[in-house]
Amino acid sequence: MKILLLIYSSLLVLLAFIPITPTRAYRYALVTGWSDFFEPIKRGFNDSCAKLGAECEIWDAHPDSLVKFNHTWEPAVDRTWCIPIMRHLIERGDIDGFAVKCNTKPDFPPILQEANDAGIPTVVFAGPHIGPYASYIGTNNDDVGRAMARLLKQLRPEGGTYAAVYNGPSSEERALGFIDELEQDNNRDDKAHWVEEPSLNYSAYGWGTITDYKGATALGWDSVDWVIEDILETNLTALVFMYQTPTRHDNFTQVIQRNRWRNTSIISMDGNGNEMDFLARGIVDGLIGQATYDTGVLMPEVLQKIMEEGPESAQPQYITNLLNHNLVPAALPDLEVDQSLLGDLRYIGFTCFGIVALTACICMAWTLTHRDATVVKASQPFFLTMTAGGVLVMAASLIPLSYDDQGQSEISETKAVGICMSIPWLAFCGFSITFSALFAKTWRVNQFFNSNAAYSRIKITEKDVLKPFAALFTLNVIILVCWTVLDPLTYDRKFAPGTDLWNRDIASNGACSSEHTAAYLVPLGIVNFCVLAIACWQAVQARDIKSEFAEAQWIGWTMFSLTQGFLTGIPIVVVAKDIPEAFYLTLTFIIFVLCMVVLLLIFVPKIRMHQRYTKMTPREQKKAMAVSLRQSSSNLAGSSTINNNYSTAFKVDLPSSAGSSSNNNSKKPSLEAKEEEVVGDKPLGGELYKKIDDNESAPSKQSSYADA
Numbered sequence: 001m002k003i004l005l006l007i008y009s010s011l012l013v014l015l016a017f018i019p020i021t022p023t024r025a026y027r028y029a030l031v032t033g034w035s036d037f038f039e040p041i042k043r044g045f046n047d048s049c050a051k052l053g054a055e056c057e058i059w060d061a062h063p064d065s066l067v068k069f070n071h072t073w074e075p076a077v078d079r080t081w082c083i084p085i086m087r088h089l090i091e092r093g094d095i096d097g098f099a100v101k102c103n104t105k106p107d108f109p110p111i112l113q114e115a116n117d118a119g120i121p122t123v124v125f126a127g128p129h130i131g132p133y134a135s136y137i138g139t140n141n142d143d144v145g146r147a148m149a150r151l152l153k154q155l156r157p158e159g160g161t162y163a164a165v166y167n168g169p170s171s172e173e174r175a176l177g178f179i180d181e182l183e184q185d186n187n188r189d190d191k192a193h194w195v196e197e198p199s200l201n202y203s204a205y206g207w208g209t210i211t212d213y214k215g216a217t218a219l220g221w222d223s224v225d226w227v228i229e230d231i232l233e234t235n236l237t238a239l240v241f242m243y244q245t246p247t248r249h250d251n252f253t254q255v256i257q258r259n260r261w262r263n264t265s266i267i268s269m270d271g272n273g274n275e276m277d278f279l280a281r282g283i284v285d286g287l288i289g290q291a292t293y294d295t296g297v298l299m300p301e302v303l304q305k306i307m308e309e310g311p312e313s314a315q316p317q318y319i320t321n322l323l324n325h326n327l328v329p330a331a332l333p334d335l336e337v338d339q340s341l342l343g344d345l346r347y348i349g350f351t352c353f354g355i356v357a358l359t360a361c362i363c364m365a366w367t368l369t370h371r372d373a374t375v376v377k378a379s380q381p382f383f384l385t386m387t388a389g390g391v392l393v394m395a396a397s398l399i400p401l402s403y404d405d406q407g408q409s410e411i412s413e414t415k416a417v418g419i420c421m422s423i424p425w426l427a428f429c430g431f432s433i434t435f436s437a438l439f440a441k442t443w444r445v446n447q448f449f450n451s452n453a454a455y456s457r458i459k460i461t462e463k464d465v466l467k468p469f470a471a472l473f474t475l476n477v478i479i480l481v482c483w484t485v486l487d488p489l490t491y492d493r494k495f496a497p498g499t500d501l502w503n504r505d506i507a508s509n510g511a512c513s514s515e516h517t518a519a520y521l522v523p524l525g526i527v528n529f530c531v532l533a534i535a536c537w538q539a540v541q542a543r544d545i546k547s548e549f550a551e552a553q554w555i556g557w558t559m560f561s562l563t564q565g566f567l568t569g570i571p572i573v574v575v576a577k578d579i580p581e582a583f584y585l586t587l588t589f590i591i592f593v594l595c596m597v598v599l600l601l602i603f604v605p606k607i608r609m610h611q612r613y614t615k616m617t618p619r620e621q622k623k624a625m626a627v628s629l630r631q632s633s634s635n636l637a638g639s640s641t642i643n644n645n646y647s648t649a650f651k652v653d654l655p656s657s658a659g660s661s662s663n664n665n666s667k668k669p670s671l672e673a674k675e676e677e678v679v680g681d682k683p684l685g686g687e688l689y690k691k692i693d694d695n696e697s698a699p700s701k702q703s704s705y706a707d708a
Helices: 002-016 036-052 063-069 082-092 109-117 141-155 169-182 221-232 252-258 273-281 292-309 343-369 374-379 381-395 413-449 462-486 518-541 552-578 580-614 618-642 700-707
Strands: 027-032 055-060 097-100 122-124 135-138 160-165 194-196 238-241 265-269 286-290 317-319 322-326 490-495 508-513 651-653 670-672
Touching (some): 027 036, 036 055, 055 063, 063 082, 082 097, 082 109, 097 292, 122 292, 135 292, 141 169, 141 238, 141 286, 141 322, 273 286, 273 322, 286 292, 343 381, 343 580, 374 381, 381 413, 381 580, 413 508, 413 518, 462 518, 552 580
Parallel strands (some): 027 055, 027 097, 097 122, 122 135, 135 317, 265 286
Antiparallel strands (some): 286 322, 490 508, 651 670
């Protein structure tokens, strides 16, 4: 133990005589401007150095600074005050990093190279950026100009004429962004237009627009006041200063106040004490300022990062935020809210419904009027009436779909739910009625013709058609009831994202919505798609049945038209869901086309066939119906061997008595189809059969079907 204490004491004595060299703090130099604009930069620089434990010194780019190291200003050699200051500090040898503002001067890159060769990194805070430097810290001049343009649009939304005052590369970059942002909507009729004041001769003043800046001469300080007054006398809408120097003239305030009656908006740069005083006194209407304190804070932090981690650790640019200051007018500009109202477009929906309703009523009236006619009886009047009624119910969804609240933000909850939920109720119930009727009727006809009971009477009743309809309709109703009770669609008007330049909402949309819409739409879609698919399949099965009994061909065309409409319409609905007018028109025309296609393709062929049958005698009608039945039965029986490719001349054996059975050994007359046959003196135009003996009776299936 004594030995350990002896060793420990010896180490302490030894350490006491070993000199410890303290770690030197980094020293950074800020070479900056001398106006009050740079004061926040200096404060931020000092605060950041203190936080980092670094030493810092600040040099104003001014002749007085040269006196500190006994330097005599030589304009032809020094070119800019920053150069002799930086050269003095480089030669002094104790500076670890520079932060300078003079890098926009064309003669400045050599001194930056000298610093770089001496191993001293440099960050700059003025642009455009030329010369070798580690990072740029500050604002993006293009962003500054665009912010000034947006501020001007905020103050003067009506548009007008303007003059942009700038001088030097930095302010030119701002002017480029300003003009591009301000004039970008000049090709739109729905936006305000801005143009440069055409009566000004900028180059005569040495200021200028983007187009004539390069040939302009420098503007003397003594002429600033009368030039500004000369510009204001043109009564332009806005005068924008891209840099603060002209506003610092002694007579600037008096010139602006003398011309305030002209209602010219004045926008200037920066937000320091002098500029904020202008804003408070109403000398200027708006300011776009730079976050100068943040710029000062960042410069030592970036230099410290470079010293500790190497030059590659620094980013090329560190962009600071902008400050926006403006006077809020006592009377803000009138606000026009885009409420996305349907307006007169809703009459399109009403007109489409009227056309469908009138057509459906005509079809139902025709069916009831001719319910005892041979063609109508064969197609079943109840089925035709049910199809037209379903179309009418489906088209009725266009009425609530065309609802326009005229911008009213509040309606009763009952009305809000009733308007929205009536749309799926009418649309899906009508669709279900129509296509379940098509399916049920075609299905029973297929059963009739595919029956193996050759001589039995098969009667299709309305009850047979209603059974599958009731099942399909019930499924739709159950889903719709659950939707209505648990999570109903409710109409509500909400403000759309985005505000005007005074933070006021500028657009609103009225729409139906619920929390779990997809949970109900998907099952409804599946159910009704199944109805559609089964109807198509039954139509394919009935493709060989004559048109007096089934509508396979026309149902097929209907399905094709609807599929085409859905394939083109649904993607448009999805894309246009955020554009109320386009969304409404697309849905309206989809429903309208769907309804009209069903009515026209189902009823027009029936009406034409009825007109042809009315030209026949009852006896001829009976024979035509009998032959259609026999051809349908024969086609179904022989479709597998004929491969569905029927020529214009072929032989079909028809039974001489009721039914058509392969086991019937009775004598069967041969029936040869021809391109046209005449019964009496009247051609049947397309109904191909041979004249049957007058005493031949119709098959029992035919008479049973027609009587149903």
